[in-house]
Amino acid sequence: MKALRLLFTNTKNRSPAKKPSIAPLFTDETQFISLIHASKTIKHLQQIHAQIILHQQFSNTRIVTQLISSASFKNNFINYALSIFRHSKNPNLYLFNSLIRALADNSYYMSSISYFLLMLRSGIHPDRLTFSFFLKSTSALQEGWLGMQIHSQISKLGLLYDRFVLFSLVDMYAKVGLLENASQLFDESSQSEYQSQSTLLWNALIDGFCKSGNCSKAFELFENMPEKYDSTWSILINGLMKAGEINTAMELWHSMEEKNVVSWTTMIDGLSHNSQHEKALSMFFKMLEEGVKPNDRTIVIALLTCAKAGALETGVRIHDYILSNGFTLKKGITFALVEMYAKCGSIENASHVFDKTEDKDLHTWSVMIQGCAINGHLHKALHYFNQMKSSGIKPDGVVFLAILTACSHAGNVQKGLQFFQQMKHDYSIDPTIKHYAVMVDIYGRSGQLNEALKLINNMSIDPDFIIWGALFSACRAHKNIKMAEYASEKLLELNPKHPGSYVFLSNIYAGADRWQDVEKVRTKMKNKGVVKDPGWSYIEMKGQVTSFIAGDYSHNLSDKIHMKLNEITKSAREHGYMPETEWVLHNIEEEEKEDALGSHSEKLALAFALICSNGGDEGVIRIVKNLKICGDCHSLMKYASKMTGRGIVVRDIKRFHHFKDGSCSCQDYW
Incomplete structure (x- = not known):
């Protein structure tokens, strides 16, 4: 940390260093920068790089800075960006900033800090942007002590109330859990015009209190905001969802006068995060009905929600929507x-x-x-x-x-x-x-x-x-x-x-x-005081996801479901099925054990699927279960697949079981 001490000493009369002069424009500078921005692949970028060297433009700071940025951001080849930097002679502030930012944005936080220290050892003083990139890495690594040291030096350099630096500091303190420091800095900044104009500071602090579990303080800040922006609503809703305050988040969302794609996406993501998959997917389609076009993130969240719920039919609908509405398959x-x-x-x-x-x-x-x-x-x-x-x-x-x-x-x-x-x-x-x-x-x-x-x-x-x-x-x-x-x-x-x-x-x-x-x-x-986790299963029928828990009698078709299950079991017995009662823990009579086995959630889901099919063949039955399927349920599924002539797929916590014609893809090896 010797390089940090160089920064932390003799700063009393120091003003921010003058930015190094940039070399005069070369004839091909604009052309090269345009080519770099237009490059689509790493191969294209390397060809441009070769031409830059051939035309003796590699000493041009503007061009090399853009080359590093494009390599690390657009093409995500951070090692190539590092190679470009290392071959640069006498790198200046602009090149260091470009690399430090690239490393931080690609989650190479330790490397970003290392190059910050190298910059100090090289005698190059950081500017407002450097500090912002550095603080991003500090917060990601949860190194609050390092952020505090940088804070004191930022003050000495007169950069404390620069909008980028101020936000980065408050955001850093909030993310590392030093909310008293964040609040103090926020309160001190209230004297400046910037705080009243910026939603970023408010958002950073509200988000920090949400993540710490102090949703009441976050709500208090939200109420005190001079003007509430869409982004702030979404941050608070997201924080409430992450804290499990689903009803409060829903109430807040419904109170919004205007909802945009961000607020819709936040709600869908929050519901999915809380395993409310049916509600999340329902909200996605409601958003489409109201004419709000989803963005890429909305689509990704909806598809991943389908993955969690095993909702293939809904996933196919979303895939069709993607193809028919001009989404690029990024x-x-x-x-x-x-x-x-x-x-x-x-x-x-x-x-x-x-x-x-x-x-x-x-x-x-x-x-x-x-x-x-x-x-x-x-x-x-x-x-x-x-x-x-x-x-x-x-x-x-x-x-x-x-x-x-x-x-x-x-x-x-x-x-x-x-x-x-x-x-x-x-x-x-x-x-x-x-x-x-x-x-x-x-x-x-x-x-x-x-x-x-x-x-x-x-x-x-x-x-x-x-x-x-x-x-x-x-x-x-x-x-x-x-x-x-x-x-x-x-x-x-x-x-x-x-x-x-x-x-x-x-x-x-x-x-x-x-x-x-x-x-x-x-x-x-x-x-x-140990309680066994209840078994539950999801099943999608006609685009609707329904959940069952073990021993479930809450469904409005409960009587029909249990009657259907008894019918399946009776028919399976005639084909050789015998309930494997060793999967029941109680020392009770065999008949009672069979009743206990009959309440398993995947069996209820199977019976529900057969009821909804009206006796017809409507394709593969797909069930998602939160626990490992028991031997008895596994056995019944095999018989059911043979008797109904339908494929049955059960995804348990370990793997998929594809049942067809009385056998399972796992070959009973599970």
Whole structure:
């Protein structure tokens, strides 16, 4: 931090440094800058770069600054931008500002601060823009102490009430949680004309209080604003939504006299964030009915909401809207379309959109490979993985997690181990806790429990709840009670109030008819106030998403649903189905156990779908479940697919199950 001390000393009589003079205009300067702005790909930019060097224009600050900006922003090639900067002789304030901004805007916050320090060591004094870029990185890294030191130097340099610097300081303090500092600076600025004119300061402080959970203070500020702008309404609504204050946010939104695309999008996003998927999608179509055209962000949020709810029909409607209303399939929309189709179990449509996309980035490749993985398509996942490498894009940890997941669902231990080793040795990617968890799952699913435990004991990082949970699940599947008890102890040490640990252990004891142990676990749960998460399922019928919870009798068609479910179960019995009552935890009579199994949410969703179909074949039934599907529900779905002649897709918390003609895509390996 020596360079910072250079700035923090001898500033008493220092005025902001004069900006370096810019070289006089060259004949080709305007032409080169126009070409840079018009470039579409990194290849085009490199060709222009070569011409700049040939015409001896690389010393022109204006041109090189634009070259760095275009490389980092338009084409997102930050390494290329760094290379341009490093080859610049005697970089000045403009070049440093361009690079520091580029690094901050591309989330390379530590590098942005490092180049700020390099600038100081080079004897170049920052200006108002430099401080704004630097404070953005400071807030992103939550380094409030560094922001406070810069604040004092900004004051000494006489830049405190510059509009960019003032906003950056208040915004920084608000984002790092130093709201007293932010409020003090805000109050001090009330003497200036700028505060009354700027909505940015108000927005920064309101947003900060919302994120800290102090929505009442945010509301108070909102009420005191001399003029309330659309952006402020949206910030407060967004803050309320993030805090779970859905009703208050709705009331505020309804009180707006004029609603624009931003306010509509904020509400749709907030509802989706709070798992109110049906309401979010309903609001999206209401927005269209009222003549408000969505922007790209609205479209992305709506598609990702469809992905969460498994609402394929609605997702297709939105896709049709995109195509018929002139939307460009940019990266964000393409990613959301692939995600929507993949998470709705339509991997063919996901592949179709993906294959037609020309400009694929790492993020888009990873979502396609992950989509193949969760749908049980190992060969497709491998195909895209190899295609990605052939295109010159190196896989990262997220991509390897996806390919390992594909190996896990396919039960391919050898390939999983191969990719795990490749990730570490060929790509120097250190495994995270998630990678280890998938490897434990790969060993565990195949019954290699000792290998799984050995891997856990030899991990380079401490095993967490997910790791022990993966081992625990494998123990249950293979009825290894001794190891399950050991894993359970570890789980309860890490999180004594997590319901999963107790439920898993109860299931294992119940499967072994150890009912006294089951009751001990249940008593322990009760004494500690642990409550099991209820199972719920979503299903989309005729464009409407409906949710069910386990034991649900709240639906207006509840009687018909339960009658239909009884009819399905009876018919399935005639075809050989027997309720797998070991999935019920209570030591009760078999008949009561069957009743308990019949209340599972995915079964209710299935019955509802068949009622809505009026006995006709209306395509694939798609159900989304928040928990792992139980063995009995899995068995009934197979029989139902054979009896009805319809495909049934269930997406649980782990993977997709595609049921057809009495069998499942997982081949009962789950």
